[in-house]
Amino acid sequence: xxxxxxxxNESGYLQISDSYTNxxxxxxxxxxxxxxATGSFSGVSPGDATITGLQAExxxxxxxxxxxxxxxxxxxxxxxxxxxxxxxxxxxVYRKSSNISAxxxxxxxxxxxxxxxxxxxxxxxxxxxxxxASTRTGSGVSGTTGAYACLTGTGLVxxxxxxxxxxxxxxxITDLTVSASSSGYSAQTDFEDNYDETVEWxxxxxxxxxxxxxxx
Amino acid sequence: xxxxxxxxxxxxxxxxxxxDTVGFIKASxxxxxxxxxxVNLTVPAKTAGDEVLDNTYYTAGRLGTLxxxxxxxxxxxxxxxxxxxxxxxxxxxxxxx
Numbered sequence: 001x002x003x004x005x006x007x008x009n010e011s012g013y014l015q016i017s018d019s020y021t022n023x024x025x026x027x028x029x030x031x032x033x034x035x036x037a038t039g040s041f042s043g044v045s046p047g048d049a050t051i052t053g054l055q056a057e058x059x060x061x062x063x064x065x066x067x068x069x070x071x072x073x074x075x076x077x078x079x080x081x082x083x084x085x086x087x088x089x090x091x092x093v094y095r096k097s098s099n100i101s102a103x104x105x106x107x108x109x110x111x112x113x114x115x116x117x118x119x120x121x122x123x124x125x126x127x128x129x130x131x132x133a134s135t136r137t138g139s140g141v142s143g144t145t146g147a148y149a150c151l152t153g154t155g156l157v158x159x160x161x162x163x164x165x166x167x168x169x170x171x172x173i174t175d176l177t178v179s180a181s182s183s184g185y186s187a188q189t190d191f192e193d194n195y196d197e198t199v200e201w202x203x204x205x206x207x208x209x210x211x212x213x214x215x216x
Numbered sequence: 217x218x219x220x221x222x223x224x225x226x227x228x229x230x231x232x233x234x235x236d237t238v239g240f241i242k243a244s245x246x247x248x249x250x251x252x253x254x255v256n257l258t259v260p261a262k263t264a265g266d267e268v269l270d271n272t273y274y275t276a277g278r279l280g281t282l283x284x285x286x287x288x289x290x291x292x293x294x295x296x297x298x299x300x301x302x303x304x305x306x307x308x309x310x311x312x313x
Contacts, residue, residue, distance in 0.1 A: 009235060013237050014238070014313070015238050015313065016238075021241045022239070023240075049252065070276050109223075125225070125239045126236075128239075214239075
């Protein structure tokens with residue numbers, strides 16, 4: 001790079017650049033989820049909650065227990081609550097920095113690319129990535145207590161903030177069953193968490209679901 | 217401290233520290249995928265720290281799952297278990313290293 005700005009952290013990882021767009025925090029809060037109808041993970045009628053005010057390409061990260069995405073549009077996301085009790089779900093909305101407006105304040109730091117697109121603004125905290133996890137490997141993630149887990153399509157996301165086991169997220173995938181249907185082969189797996197409970201998770205054969213965890 | 221930046225908000229809370237790893241958007245793709253189908257995307261060469269995530273729009277009650285993953289360093293494969301056509305939105309997230 002012959003011009004522009006590039007800032008790396010202690011490990012040489014890029015933190016600020018005029019060449020890449022960040023995801024930045026634009027909204028946060030909590031919503032109340034209604035309770036699910038049963039205590040089982042099979043045949044359960046989940047409760048739900050809704051987060052609104054989104055824009056296209058936003059990503060939503062949540063903190064709660066036994067949650068999954070119900071639906072997603074350009075302006076809202078619905079969340080299933082698979083618990084039989086109500087719960088308060090903390091959420092954060094991250095937006096492409098190129099989709100936010102430059103600050104009008106007279107202090108801070110903003111970085112633009114050669115086309116004038118906003119690449120970084122100190123007004124908006126960037127999404128700090130703690131870890132990613134791959135469901136199929138069943139490796140789980142440790143040390144992410146209090147993390148926000150991104151809702152990523154139709155997969156299930158579990159987060160156990162502050163639990164005595166250290167906040168392990170996810171666990172082993174067990175009892176893999178492969179079956180054929182009119183839409184092709186699919187795999188029904190049991191996703192075992194740290195409480196020896198299982199959660200159904202459907203994935204196409206030979207695929208993984210990547211999860212993203214963001215620093216609180 | 218050798219490198220990096222620290223950024224604080226107006227209350228003195230740290231919003232970016234010298235050890236933090238930031239998520240950047242390397243590329244994003246949208247399209248549609250047939251029920252039970254597969255779509256291959258040619259993408260920029262994968263580097264360390266790249267992850268592909270889906271951020272798909274879909275309606276409540278649709279049964280199925282989309283997954284997306286690298287099959288080679290320049291190919292991402294999307295698979296669907298939905299019974300009908302489904303849109304997809306995938307993001308390549310670059311973690312800065």
